Amino acid sequence: MKLRYWQTDCINLALDKYIGGKKHFLALATPGAGKTFMASVLADRMIKRDLADIVICFSPSSVVCVDFSQTLESVIGEKFDGLLGSKGQSLTYQSLLHLDTDFWMLFKKYRIFVIFDEVHHCSGSKIENANAWGEQIILNIQDSAEFTLALTGTPWRSDTAPIVLSHYLSRTNKIQCDYVYGLSEAIRDGVCRTPQIIAIDNDDISLTSDNESKSFNCFKDLLTQSAFPYQEIIQNEQLLFHVIKQANDKLDKIRLSNPSAGGLIVAASVEHATQILDLLAERFNEAATIITYREDEPTKLIHQYKQSSSKWVVSVGMISEGTNIPRLQVTCHLTRIKTEMHFRQIMGRNLRATDAINQEAFLYMPAEPKLVEYAYRVAQDIPDEADVVKFEIMNANFKAKQDTDGSGQEVKAECSPNEIINTKKDKLYFNEFKDNLELQTTPTNKNNPLTNTYESMMNIFGRFKQETLELGLTPLE
Known part of the structure; x- marks a missing residue:
């Protein structure tokens, strides 16, 4: 070589x-x-x-x-x-x-x-x-x-x-x-692909709590102006369906020219990974490899997927930094871990350039505020690249109910009977999805407050204090 x-x-x-x-x-x-x-x-x-x-x-x-x-x-x-x-x-x-x-x-x-x-x-x-x-x-x-x-x-x-x-x-x-x-130099030299980050949001959110109803026009407002947990968003089956549908459609298009192109879904827990695996099979007729710490030989499974041309792999903490699977080109960030280091490592799984015709690289994620901030920082790292961060607005109403008592908080969903999804944890619901999706391109502006405080990879903070909203560690069962 x-x-x-x-x-x-x-x-x-x-x-x-x-x-x-x-x-x-x-x-x-x-x-x-x-x-x-x-x-x-x-x-x-x-x-x-x-x-x-x-x-x-x-x-x-x-x-x-x-x-x-x-x-x-x-x-x-x-x-x-x-x-x-x-x-x-x-x-x-x-x-x-x-x-x-x-x-x-x-x-x-x-x-x-x-x-x-x-x-x-x-x-x-x-x-x-x-x-x-x-x-x-x-x-x-x-x-x-x-x-x-x-x-x-x-x-x-x-x-x-x-x-x-x-x-x-x-x-x-x-x-x-x-x-x-840095990433900018790697893209310039053809060593890495240009990341395209799709943040999926909702502009019609209703939250009912103690007989009081509040409306929000994005996930950021819902998460920062209420006690609504991010975990409930990434576990909602309608949201999962939407994110995976967009990612799966994109991967299908890439595989027309790169038949061996693969996709990675990073899940929050073993239970969450199993939910995603079932969704892929039942709603998309897609088989997938699942790799978690519970597998007998996870390393062997990773190498088998790496050498194959199979489509999807769902992982919990097993395919992250340093794992070399060059055929990956589409990734879904659906984990509870929201640190910038973890975000960049997940994004990096599909950036390695290959000899394949199509060299696109996509990351799909909910528009959680910290993740969006990290996405803008990536865009700031590569100022010569356009449309790195895009927002996709779901044309569906998001309804949730939050009841509180002395012992804590409980999140429930409100929906009509025909909207109920048969899962073990039916807490959040969306109304029926429409096919027309509004895709918004957010320009990378050097004056954007999300990027002003960030120093690019050429000027990294050594003792960078990264706020961790949720570590998302799952207890062993």
């Missing part, structure tokens, strides 16, 4: 820094740019230039771990299974908590080049403010590794903790990256 310009540039800069005495190198590259291949080629050159004896790679998931191992083996031509005679090993960050003394002794006997993929998962500038993974890195790797390469596509955390092994400018608190390759 031929190196892209940015990959060559980054490798040369890293080698110069290492030879010049710098031990740690942080590379920021937009999701889908090809960080894994770049890091593997750099590792190969480190070995061939006699700068390192062994390569150890850490990544956030078993899926990414396997991909990294395969790429390292392909590029270097050596085994990376950690066994006798191999040139190293690819491990998950979770394994840091279980490595024994014999493993850490390797750092005293050999010159080890360590790769940290999606390093933002590991926090801490010192033991006192480190998370579990960051603590192990500080204790066992920071001063013992010959050289380290840290990779990230979203260089901030959802808390205020610093990223491990990183440096911050004292006056601005911005993270100091050794190399930056």
